[in-house]
Amino acid sequence: MPAKVLIVIPCYNEEASLPSVLHELQQIILPGYQLKILVVNDCSKDNTSVVAKKHNTIVIDLPVNLGIGGAVQTGILYARDNDFDLAIQLDGDGQHPPKELAKMIRFHEETGVNIVIGSRFLEKEGFQSSFARRLGIQYFHWLNRLFTGLHVYDSTSGFRLFDRDAIEIAAINYPDEYPEPESLVVFSKAGLKIREVAVIMSPRLGGKSSIRHFGSLYYCIKVSLAMLFSFIRKS
Amino acid sequence: MAKIQIITIAANILFILYISRLIIKGKLREEYAIVWVICTVFLMLFSFWRNGLEVLARITGVYQAPNLVFTGFIFAILIYLLHLSVVASKLHNDNKKLAQEISLLKEQFNKHLDKKE
Structure with a gap:
């Protein structure tokens, strides 16, 4: 029986970029795997939900805006309740090229780790994002090493694969705001194995990053605190 | 009884009545009302006992x-x-x-x- 894979796409106002992402995803055929696409519409103000339904995907419409973490967790809950073997988080803005998905699944197959992160920094290829943002990512690399002892270069990457154990944990405990770096602390404390694999990312096709201007300072402080407390908290 | 005492006591009674009304109408849950009731009790105590504040300040060294x-x-x-x-x-x-x-x-x-x- 083929392994069931759920591709979770958390979306907030992504009607512009979603069609091409979904179209590309639907072209992918991986032998031995059965792919299903789930769009989690985080109470978008545009037609994200309608666009997603047109493409024949599973659509979950959240009744209130939960933020990216809450949306991803909803997808993870769906994966748990419907007995999926793997869940892959992929952004709806086109930054994560769907064809890189195969790389992550293959990497998981070879190494058997619980979480695979698609990283844009392992090989300096493709979209590398701005200087300030790279500086921030460097900082989180250091912070992550401090709290988890892991070398994760792209800890803010939202391109991730979860296996059954990881799904089980993320379904119960997943931060809602800016969840990526913090969740790594949660996962490593739970004893999950985390590895990165190099992927090539593109600049976003549409929409705007949720982290801009003063927001980035808030982001740094909030995430640092959250990581510290996740580290201290008994799991 | 001084004028100010009568005013504070009257204000206090109105406040307690208002809190009770909110609870009765279901607009305020009892657990949040406790704090407000305690506050009014304090205010009431010191409006009757005018020297109380001076006494407390002396005790705490303020x-x-x-x-x-x-x-x-x-x-x-x-x-x-x-x-x-x-x-x-x-x-x-x-x-x-x-x-x-x-x-x-x-x-x-x-x-x-x-x-x-």
Whole structure:
């Protein structure tokens, strides 16, 4: 029986970029795997939900805006309740090229780790994002090493694969705001194995990053605190 | 009894009546009302016992009695604000869980409907 894979796409106002992402995803055929696409519409103000339904995907419409973490967790809950073997988080803005998905699944197959992160920094290829943002990512690399002892270069990457154990944990405990770096602390404390694999990312096709201007300072402080407390908290 | 005492006592009674009304109408839960009731009890105590403040200030070593009021009340307000943040955080978490459950159920429900058709 083929392994069931759920591709979770958390979306907030992504009607512009979603069609091409979904179209590309639907072209992918991986032998031995059965792919299903789930769009989690985080109470978008545009037609994200309608666009997603047109493409024949599973659509979950959240009744209130939960933020990216809450949306991803909803997808993870769906994966748990419907007995999926793997869940892959992929952004709806086109930054994560769907064809890189195969790389992550293959990497998981070879190494058997619980979480695979698609990283844009392992090989300096493709979209590398701005200087300030790279500086921030460097900082989180250091912070992550401090709290988890892991070398994760792209800890803010939202391109991730979860296996059954990881799904089980993320379904119960997943931060809602800016969840990526913090969740790594949660996962490593739970004893999950985390590895990165190099992927090539593109600049976003549409929409705007949720982290801009003063927001980035808030982001740094909030995430640092959250990581510290996740580290201290008994799991 | 001094004029100011009568005014504060009257204001206090009105305040207690208003809190009771809110509780009776179901607009205020009892657990949040406790703090307000305790506050009015304190205010009532000191409106009857005018020297009380001076006595307390002497006991705690505060030079000017009004400063004791400010310090005490600001501290109490901060604690209460913290308590409200805790309540808000809990509501936030509960809301998130409810929203997730509802959206998942809705999806399941629609799937069943589609199958029947």
